[in-house]
Amino acid sequence: MNKGSKIYVAGHRGLVGSAIVRKLEEKGYNNLVCRTSRELDLRDKSAVDSFFAEEKPEFVFLAAAKVGGIVANNEYPADFIRDNLLIQTNIIDAAYRNDVKKLLFLGSTCIYPKMAPQPLKEEYLLTGELEPTNDAYAIAKIAGIKMCQSYNRQYGTQYISVMPTNLYGSNDNFDLHSSHVLPALIRKFHEAKENNAPFVEVWGTGTPKREFLYSDDLADACVYLIDNYSGNEIVNIGVGEDLPIKDLAEKIKDVVGFTGEIQFDTTKPDGTPRKLVDVTKLNSLGWKATTSLEEGLKKAYQWFLDNQLTKVN
Ligand SMILES: NC(=O)C1=CN([C@@H]2O[C@H](COP(=O)(O)OP(=O)(O)OC[C@H]3O[C@@H](n4cnc5c(N)ncnc54)[C@H](OP(=O)(O)O)[C@@H]3O)[C@@H](O)[C@H]2O)C=CC1
Numbered sequence: 001m002n003k004g005s006k007i008y009v010a011g012h013r014g015l016v017g018s019a020i021v022r023k024l025e026e027k028g029y030n031n032l033v034c035r036t037s038r039e040l041d042l043r044d045k046s047a048v049d050s051f052f053a054e055e056k057p058e059f060v061f062l063a064a065a066k067v068g069g070i071v072a073n074n075e076y077p078a079d080f081i082r083d084n085l086l087i088q089t090n091i092i093d094a095a096y097r098n099d100v101k102k103l104l105f106l107g108s109t110c111i112y113p114k115m116a117p118q119p120l121k122e123e124y125l126l127t128g129e130l131e132p133t134n135d136a137y138a139i140a141k142i143a144g145i146k147m148c149q150s151y152n153r154q155y156g157t158q159y160i161s162v163m164p165t166n167l168y169g170s171n172d173n174f175d176l177h178s179s180h181v182l183p184a185l186i187r188k189f190h191e192a193k194e195n196n197a198p199f200v201e202v203w204g205t206g207t208p209k210r211e212f213l214y215s216d217d218l219a220d221a222c223v224y225l226i227d228n229y230s231g232n233e234i235v236n237i238g239v240g241e242d243l244p245i246k247d248l249a250e251k252i253k254d255v256v257g258f259t260g261e262i263q264f265d266t267t268k269p270d271g272t273p274r275k276l277v278d279v280t281k282l283n284s285l286g287w288k289a290t291t292s293l294e295e296g297l298k299k300a301y302q303w304f305l306d307n308q309l310t311k312v313n
């Protein structure tokens with residue numbers, strides 16, 4: 001990419017898309033094109049085809065998707081598989097028909113088998129059963145990977161697929177039903193502190209382990225990879241270390257300054273026991289994460305405090 005390249009960021013208002021826009025602007029890219037879902041519903045093929053024919057972007061970051069945490073995925077599998085198949089299929093096909101030079105597709109580490117060896121290597125894809133709470137979403141993501149790889153093989157396109165670990169940061173989703181664990185706990189501990197509540201409820205047993213990458217680091221990795229990777233194989237993006245949910249809860253409790261108790265609601269699902277990504281390939285391509293969880297949590301909480309009135313219903 002050069003500074004004047006026409007770059008489309010699909011999902012530019014989301015956790016990932018907004019971080020990619022910030023990173024591109026910070027690096028001096030001055031020809032970005034974006035559309036909200038109200039302006040352009042990416043599930044509508046004819047609207048997507050018209051948009052690409054009109055705008056002719058040279059590069060695409062595919063960060064638009066229907067995204068949610070474990071309970072949302074478990075309760076609305078049809079929405080997750082349908083919307084994500086439609087969005088990604090429409091964009092990848094329109095990119096090909098409009099000569100997009102390079103496209104970066106955002107997958108997720110949920111594509112790996114529930115009980116795969118840890119840390120997760122890229123070659124473990126499709127070697128075992130998926131985690132049931134989000135297998136519909138995972139299948140959609142795997143289809144997106146295969147679509148990029150198939151277009152590359154048949155048409156000679158350069159569509160790369162990256163598999164980020166769990167993410168957090170500015171513009172995250174703080175809705176307690178549909179969000180991921182980290183933003184949910186920031187909100188729960190904050191509201192418990194404000195209301196002098198005796199305890200905060202954490203879902204599951206607290207024993208599953210998760211890895212967390214700050215969204216601005218992910219954005220940096222995506223901008224780096226679109227210029228430095230053209231392989232047909234997927235690339236994991238992570239920090240290379242994880243922690244149990246109960247330890248995450250303790251860290252967020254300390255950052256927020258809540259002094260009450262933590263209680264575990266074991267009626268809620270734990271999901272996959274662990275999904276630590278192997279970042280050997282990413283590191284060998286020349287990129288490493290720089291934001292520690294402690295630093296990222298402080299930034300994420302500060303963002304929540306500065307924006308909570310607009311972000312939480
Ligand atoms: N969050 C995480 O922990 C992880 C996310 N990822 C992946 O990163 C990508 C982005 O996720 P994230 O930023 O967290 O998600 P968000 O929910 O924060 O953002 C998703 C974006 O997609 C857009 N969108 C959704 N549906 C439509 C639609 N029908 N038409 C047009 N736009 C639509 C939304 O646009 P609008 O705001 O205009 O409605 C929104 O900006 C996804 O592919 C996700 O799978 C991967 C690993 C972890």
Ligand SMILES: C[C@H]1O[C@H](OP(=O)(O)OP(=O)(O)OC[C@H]2O[C@@H](n3cnc4c(=O)[nH]c(N)nc43)[C@H](O)[C@@H]2O)[C@@H](O)[C@@H](O)C1=O
Nearest residue numbers: 068069070108110134179180181184202203204269270271
């Ligand atoms: C990014 C990734 O995100 C999802 O997978 P997940 O990591 O399992 O999702 P999660 O962040 O919601 O939960 C992680 C763990 O945390 C526990 N947990 C505790 N308390 C809360 C809580 O209050 N909210 C939530 N959401 N989880 C909680 C929860 O019980 C679970 O054990 C999928 O979308 C998947 O497809 C995907 O791509």
